[in-house]
Amino acid sequence: MTERCSKPFVPPWKWLLSFALGYFASAIVAAAFRFPPAPLACYWLPAGLYLGVLLRCPSHSWPWFVLAAFPANLAFDLLSGRGPATSLLLFAGCSGATLAAAWLVRRWVTDRPTLANVHEVVTVFLVAALVDSTLSATICSATLSLTAPLVSGGTDGPSGAPGIWRESSFSRRSC
Numbered sequence: 001m002t003e004r005c006s007k008p009f010v011p012p013w014k015w016l017l018s019f020a021l022g023y024f025a026s027a028i029v030a031a032a033f034r035f036p037p038a039p040l041a042c043y044w045l046p047a048g049l050y051l052g053v054l055l056r057c058p059s060h061s062w063p064w065f066v067l068a069a070f071p072a073n074l075a076f077d078l079l080s081g082r083g084p085a086t087s088l089l090l091f092a093g094c095s096g097a098t099l100a101a102a103w104l105v106r107r108w109v110t111d112r113p114t115l116a117n118v119h120e121v122v123t124v125f126l127v128a129a130l131v132d133s134t135l136s137a138t139i140c141s142a143t144l145s146l147t148a149p150l151v152s153g154g155t156d157g158p159s160g161a162p163g164i165w166r167e168s169s170f171s172r173r174s175c
Contacts, residue, residue, distance in 0.1 A: 016064055019053055023050065026049050027076040031076075047128075050095075055106070083147075085147070096136075096139065
């Protein structure tokens with residue numbers, strides 16, 4: 001008699017809920033690693049989780065993971081004192097950059113990277129570091145420079161933008 005080994009079925013909503021909880025938890029952990037003068041996290045851990053999940057899942061399921069990440073990101077930003085509009089803009093920038101990086105890896109490296117060889121490891125690392133981080137830091141720093149005067153009551157002038165860039169490019173939103 002032949003036994004069939006099968007994995008237990010996990011409903012898709014459980015994967016999405018697990019991802020959302022992991023995204024939120026990693027955002028909390030990332031916030032714990034901020035340097036005292038900076039109000040933002042030094043490493044945005046959800047970015048790695050987000051990119052890794054997108055690369056391991058079929059591309060037709062990506063919109064569901066974007067939808068699952070949004071409430072987790074919104075909850076974290078609201079707990080961090082950011083408004084819903086700022087949170088939406090930051091999330092759109094980070095998600096767009098992460099989706100672009102995942103698409104580039106799928107397009108130019110392999111459909112489902114396993115990191116089994118040096119080429120995949122180096123390429124995924126470079127795309128994550130150069131495309132995802134650079135694109136999201138640029139978009140998110142622009143968002144913060146545009147919304148900072150609104151949040152702080154107008155005290156930040158145009159001269160505050162370079163400081164926001166330095167903060168954002170190496171901090172909270174390197175997603």
